[in-house]
Amino acid sequence: xxxxxxxxxxxxxxxxxxxxxxxxxxxxxxxxxxxxxxxxxxxxxxxxxxxxxxxxxxxxxxxxxxxxxxxxxxxxxxxxxxxxxxxxxxxxxxxxxxxxxxxxxxxxxxxxxxxxxxxxxxxxxxxxxxxxxxxxxxxxxxxxxxxxxxxxxxxxxxxxxxxxxxxxxxxxxxxxxxxxxxxxxxxxxxxxxxxxxxxxxxxxxxxxxxxxxxxxxxxxxxxxxxxxxxxxxxxxxxxxxxxxxxxxxxxxxxxxxxxxxxxxxxxxxxxxxxxxxxxxxxxxxxxxxxxxxxxxxxxxxxxxxxxxxxxx
Amino acid sequence: xxxxxxxxxxxxxxxxxxxxxxxxxxxxxxxxxxxxxxxxxxxxxxxxxxxxxxxxxxxxxxxxxxxxxxxxxxxxxxxxxxxxxxxxxxxxxxxxxxxxxxxxxxxxxxxxxxxxxxxxxxxxxxxxxxxxxxxxxxxxxxxxxxxxxxxxxxxxxxxxxxxxxxxxxxxxxxxxxxxxxxxxxxxxxxxxxxxxxxxxxxxxxxxxxxxxxxxxxxxxxxxxxxxxxxxxxxxxxxxxxxxxxxxxxxxxxxxxxxxxxxxxxxxxxxxxxxxxxxxxxxxxxxxxxxxxxxxxxxxxxxxxxxxxxxxxxxxxxxxxxxxxxxxxxxxxxxxxxxxxxxxxxxxxxxxxxxxxxxxxxxxxxxxxxxxxxxxxxxxxxxxxxxxxxxxxxxxxxxxxxxxxxxxxxxxxxxxxxxxxxxxxxxxxxxxxxxxxxxxxxxxxxxxxxxxxxxxxxxxxxxxxxxxxxxxxxxxxxxxxxxxxxxxxxxxxxxxxxxxxxxxxxxxxxxxxxxxxxxxxxxxxxxxxxxxxxxxxxx
Numbered sequence: 128x129x130x131x132x133x134x135x136x137x138x139x140x141x142x143x144x145x146x147x148x149x150x151x152x153x154x155x156x157x158x159x160x161x162x163x164x165x166x167x168x169x170x171x172x173x174x175x176x177x178x179x180x181x182x183x184x185x186x187x188x189x190x191x192x193x194x195x196x197x198x199x200x201x202x203x204x205x206x207x208x209x210x211x212x213x214x215x216x217x218x219x220x221x222x223x224x225x226x227x228x229x230x231x232x233x234x235x236x237x238x239x240x241x242x243x244x245x246x247x248x249x250x251x252x253x254x255x256x257x258x259x260x261x262x263x264x265x266x267x268x269x270x271x272x273x274x275x276x277x278x279x280x281x282x283x284x285x286x287x288x289x290x291x292x293x294x295x296x297x298x299x300x301x302x303x304x305x306x307x308x309x310x311x312x313x314x315x316x317x318x319x320x321x322x323x324x325x326x327x328x329x330x331x332x333x334x335x336x337x338x339x340x341x342x343x344x345x346x347x348x349x350x351x352x353x354x355x356x357x358x359x360x361x362x363x364x365x366x367x368x369x370x371x372x373x374x375x376x377x378x379x380x381x382x383x384x385x386x387x388x389x390x391x392x393x394x395x396x397x398x399x400x401x402x403x404x405x406x407x408x409x410x411x412x413x414x415x416x417x418x419x420x421x422x423x424x425x426x427x428x429x430x431x432x433x434x435x436x437x438x439x
Numbered sequence: 440x441x442x443x444x445x446x447x448x449x450x451x452x453x454x455x456x457x458x459x460x461x462x463x464x465x466x467x468x469x470x471x472x473x474x475x476x477x478x479x480x481x482x483x484x485x486x487x488x489x490x491x492x493x494x495x496x497x498x499x500x501x502x503x504x505x506x507x508x509x510x511x512x513x514x515x516x517x518x519x520x521x522x523x524x525x526x527x528x529x530x531x532x533x534x535x536x537x538x539x540x541x542x543x544x545x546x547x548x549x550x551x552x553x554x555x556x557x558x559x560x561x562x563x564x565x566x567x568x569x570x571x572x573x574x575x576x577x578x579x580x581x582x583x584x585x586x587x588x589x590x591x592x593x594x595x596x597x598x599x600x601x602x603x604x605x606x607x608x609x610x611x612x613x614x615x616x617x618x619x620x621x622x623x624x625x626x627x628x629x630x631x632x633x634x635x636x637x638x639x640x641x642x643x644x645x646x647x648x649x650x651x652x653x654x655x656x657x658x659x660x661x662x663x664x665x666x667x668x669x670x671x672x673x674x675x676x677x678x679x680x681x682x683x684x685x686x687x688x689x690x691x692x693x694x695x696x697x698x699x700x701x702x703x704x705x706x707x708x709x710x711x712x713x714x715x716x717x718x719x720x721x722x723x724x725x726x727x728x729x730x731x732x733x734x735x736x737x738x739x740x741x742x743x744x745x746x747x748x749x750x751x752x753x754x755x756x757x758x759x760x761x762x763x764x765x766x767x768x769x770x771x772x773x774x775x776x777x778x779x780x781x782x783x784x785x786x787x788x789x790x791x792x793x794x795x796x797x798x799x800x801x802x803x804x805x806x807x808x809x810x811x812x813x814x815x816x817x818x819x820x821x822x823x824x825x826x827x828x829x830x831x832x833x834x835x836x837x838x839x840x841x842x843x844x845x846x847x848x849x850x851x852x853x854x855x856x857x858x859x860x861x862x863x864x865x866x867x868x869x870x871x872x873x874x875x876x877x878x879x880x881x882x883x884x885x886x887x888x889x890x891x892x893x894x895x896x897x898x899x900x901x902x903x904x905x906x907x908x909x910x911x912x913x914x915x916x917x918x919x920x921x922x923x924x925x926x927x928x929x930x931x932x933x934x935x936x937x938x939x940x941x942x943x944x945x946x947x948x949x950x951x952x953x954x955x956x957x958x959x960x961x962x963x964x965x966x967x968x969x970x971x972x973x974x975x976x977x
Contacts, residue, residue: 159856177573212501213493223650282685294686295677297652384677386651393678394489397826399856 131427135420146412147202151195154405162187164399165211198405207406212398217406221388227297228380228387232372234307235314239368242315247322247361248354254327262319269316278309278382295384306383310376314368318361325357332356359429366422370415481669481976483957485969486677486692488700491654494637494645496617497568497630504613504967505697506674509656510551511617511639514542514561514610517878519964521776523607527556527618527640537602537919544593549661550620551644558589563628564618565597571631579886579916580609580616602919605882612878613967642667642972651676668959668975680705687715687952693976694953694960696969698723701952702828707761709952716953720962722765722772722946724880726833728821729862729872729894730940733901736817737868741799743939746869747785748792749844750837752944759832763950767943769936775880777928782936792844803845810845818847819868822861825852830871833944865897872898873947876966885912885931898940908934 154161162181182188186197201208207217250262282305286294293302329335330353338348373388380389388407395403492502496511514528525531528542548556565587568575575581583603588596599606610616620638624630637645642664643656656672675692677683680701686692687709695701701709710717730743737743752766765772768784797803801810801817810817821837823830831852838848848869853861861867872894874880888895889909899905908931915927935941951960959973 159860163860164856279681279685282682287685287689290689294689294691295682296675381678382682384652384675384679384682386649386676390651390678397855399854 132420132424135423139416139420142416143413146416147199147409148195150405150408150412151198153408154401155191157399157401159399160187161185161211161399161401164401202409207409208402210395210403211400212395212403217402220391220403221406221410224386224388224391227385228373228376228389231303231306231310231376231380231385231387232369234303235311235372236369238307238311239315239318242311243318243322243361246315246319248326248349250319251323251326251330251357252349259323262323266316266320269312270320272313274309274313275378275382277312278305278379281305281309282382297386306376306379306385309382310372310379314372318364318368321364322357322361325360326353329353329356355429359426362425362429363422366418367415370411370418373414374411480671482671482673483669483693483971483974483976484673484675484691485694485696486675486683486686486700487697488676488678488680490651490676491645491648491674493634495630495634496619496637496639497564497571497615498574499614502614505969506645506654506656507617508613508641508968509643509672509971510637510641510645511613511619512641513612513617514544515607517608517611517964520774521608521877521964523611526611527561531607537604538599539596540599540606541590541594541596544595545663546593548640548663550622550638550640551659551661552620552622552638553661554620554622556618556620556640557592558595559592560621561595561618562587562589563621563624565595565616567619567624567628567630568615570629574631575615577887578609578612578615579603579883580606580612601917603916604918604924605878605916608878608882611965613965643672646671665972667972669971672971684709690954693957694951694974696949696951696953696960698947698949698966699829701950703759703761703763706763706950706952714955716951716955716957716960718951718960718962719763720949720951721964722767722774723949723964723966724876724947725767725770725772725874725943726764726829726945726947727767727770727872727874728869728942728944729867729898730942731865731868731870731898731901732938732940733865733897735868736801736812736815736819738901739799740938741795742801742817744785745792745795745799745844746841746846747939747942748788748795749846750840750942750944751787753787755833755836756945759829759836760945764945764948767946770932770941770943771874771881771884772946775877777925778881778932780929780932782933785939789843796844796846801845808842808845809847816847817845818849820849820851821869822851822853822858822867823871824855824858826855827871833871862894862897863892865894865900867894867897869942870894870898872941876947877964881928881932882916885928886916888912899935899938902934902938902940904934904938 160178162178162185165181165185166177186194189197205218209215210217210220213220246262246265250259253259282294285291285305292304296302335348335353338352339345376385376387377389377393379385380387381393392403392407395407487503487505489503490501491506492500494502494507494510496507512527514526516524516526518524527545527548529545531540531542533540544556544558544561550556565584568581569584569587572581580603583599583601583606585598585600588598590596597606618640619630619634623634623636623638625633625635640663642659642662644659645654646657647653647655653676654674656674658667658670675686677686683692683695684701684705687695706717709715730737730746732738732743756762756764756766769778769780769782771778773779796810796817800812802812803810821834823834825831834850834852838850841848862870862872875884884895887893888899889912890896899908902908911927911931915924915931918924918927949962949966951962953960956977958975958977961970961973963970
């Protein structure tokens with residue numbers, strides 16, 4: 128297992144380098160000159176002279192490859208430069224906002240698990256019953272509702288009409304309920320269906336038949352064998368979803384005024400705050416890659432065939 | 440097995456319910472937190488889309504102007520109709536050559552830390568701003584100031600390089616020439632690098648702040664002017680307008696004040712509900728389009744004039760602004776200084792617009808929808824900020840209007856920075872270009888017409904008399920004679936009106952929506968001020 132983990136970590140290095148290069152190049156492709164953006168955000172008229180001085184200050188007058196290596200050298204030291212808007216270190220700002228996003232994502236994840244596992248398992252066990260049909264309707268509605276709309280519906284009903292929960296902001300646990308539920312419902316719907324399908328596939332496997340023939344109790348078969356196997360594709364998809372949740376909480380954070388990274392990046396994109404955008408893309412890419420690594424490890428633990436190369 | 444699974448399922452559902460119920464207590468806002476048995480505080484909660492920023496009085500973004508105005512004050516104030524009123528300066532004199540302004544400061548002013556406001560600290564503030572001239576180049580006032588002297592403890596004189604008539608108007612600006620207390624200065628005195636604390640003389644003091652979440656302002660106990668009736672202002676940062684509306688309806692917010700904070704649909708809905716009070720300010724700015732006289736068909740004056748006649752502005756006001764704005768016939772509302780010129784509006788007249796285009800050779804061939812001239816289609820590009828819903832709605836309405844006169848209008852909605860870039864490059868036929876409002880109008884906007892990085896310059900660049908217009912702008916800014924200034928403004932604004940390089944659509948306003956227990960809400964001539972001194976909670 129250790130060797131498996133070490134191999135996976137080593138393979139991350141070229142991936143991260145590739146991501147850093149891509150991030151850097153994509154920003155260069157944007158038609159607006161970062162020096163002019165910097166000046167405009169600093170309320171300095173972007174005269175030719177001022178642009179030239181700023182380009183030199185920001186190192187934008189150097190050859191592209193040199194700019195990349197300078198940037199990479201600093202990034203390795205976790206120095207993403209200063210925000211054009213606030214003039215504060217980008218890394219500090221990201222770390223300031225990230226815990227809020229992490230908290231929101233973690234809460235959403237709990238809700239996804241609490242909804243999708245029981246619904247997925249029961250809809251498979253009670254296939255084609257009324258309960259299964261209800262779960263199917265829930266899945267279709269949940270997966271197709273845009274989060275901003277769902278957010279407003281929940282706020283309208285639970286906050287405004289029933290006065291059960293606060294509308295926006297961070298504070299008590301109550302403040303977490305609506306944004307986390309909004310973020311979670313779409314994924315919960317998808318995972319309910321995914322788990323149901325996976326459960327049904329496994330329920331039809333020969334090992335279930337053999338287990339029954341051996342006289343094992345149905346409860347034991349479902350919990351210990353079927354569910355464990357059925358969870359593998361769900362866990363793989365979960366890794367990606369978690370990354371999406373971290374990076375994709377943008378709309379939910381804006382709707383609920385949740386002070387996380389999502390809100391930070393939206394204002395940075397509007398301002399073309401390049402150091403922040405670059406840092407965010409890289410930060411989220413690293414998150415994705417690390418989450419995938421964790422998922423691989425979990426899958427390896429769940430299924431020995433994966434960690435041993437699939438041939439034994 | 441089924442029983443166990445059912446048990447797991449039940450526990451899961453209970454957990455969800457527990458999360459929901461555990462939070463139910465925190466849903467309501469605390470309007471008046473108890474004060475250990477004393478009289479409850481009067482707390483006004485407002486909301487803003489962006490964080491209030493670091494409140495450096497000598498810098499700009501990310502500090503929000505309304506919040507800087509809460510904390511810091513100016514030497515003079517801009518009143519209705521552009522009249523300049525004493526504020527931190529009790530009175531002033533101007534030397535005969537117009538180059539020396541001497542201000543006698545009030546002697547009863549203290550900063551929020553209890554220290555005195557006097558000529559020395561005023562000079563220190565001016566010096567800090569002047570040490571960072573490059574950053575303030577856009578403001579002619581800073582360019583024109585040669586130096587500032589403290590004559591005695593309560594007298595300062597500002598020496599100008601040239602006589603500069605809008606000096607007093609620009610001294611009333613929210614930034615960058617307001618006053619930070621001595622203890623707020625960094626050790627090296629360079630406020631351009633940051634401040635230690637936001638210490639001002641204004642009615643409010645920043646008490647608590649959490650970046651991107653909230654800012655709490657309390658009364659400045661040393662404030663020299665009329666004391667606010669409320670004890671505390673809480674500014675909640677809510678980026679989304681619809682969330683703001685729901686928070687307001689749920690009484691988590693007391694007052695919505697400003698422009699663009701909620702959609703006009705929401706404003707109409709709140710107003711028509713009859714449950715709340717709503718107010719609309721006098722015209723503060725002008726929402727206008729700049730027509731590029733240096734590019735494509737809009738090079739022709741006839742096309743520009745036809746475009747003026749082809750818009751039913753009142754229909755836009757009624758259907759897009761729901762009556763919250765006022766129809767604009769001129770670039771500046773006549774209430775601004777030097778702007779009441781009696782200019783003849785371009786009336787909405789589709790037939791006249793068609794005739795003008797026909798006369799100019801733009802003909803509509805049988806079976807065609809759009810006009811042509813020498814094989815060239817009458818096709819124009821209207822550029823707008825894609826994040827601005829009002830601009831988008833206006834652009835779509837104009838597209839329909841111009842179709843009626845045979846003009847093809849292509850809409851280009853882009854992100855703010857790309858849109859700004861087009862303004863700078865002149866890469867447009869029509870582009871949204873609002874005026875700046877008091878106290879900038881008309882002189883600051885007119886001044887910027889000489890700067891190539893502004894859409895105004897680009898739009899005017901094709902005018903045969905552009906050089907003359909620029910020369911007159913130079914003259915008007917340095918003129919010391921009021922009559923001469925009026926004549927110069929008449930030439931500049933009349934010429935631009937006749938040349939039809941601006942298509943004014945509406946005069947922008949601020950709106951206020953508040954609960955019925957709130958009194959004393961009013962507007963200021965400056966768009967970015969939220970005057971709360973008279974506001975009370977019943």
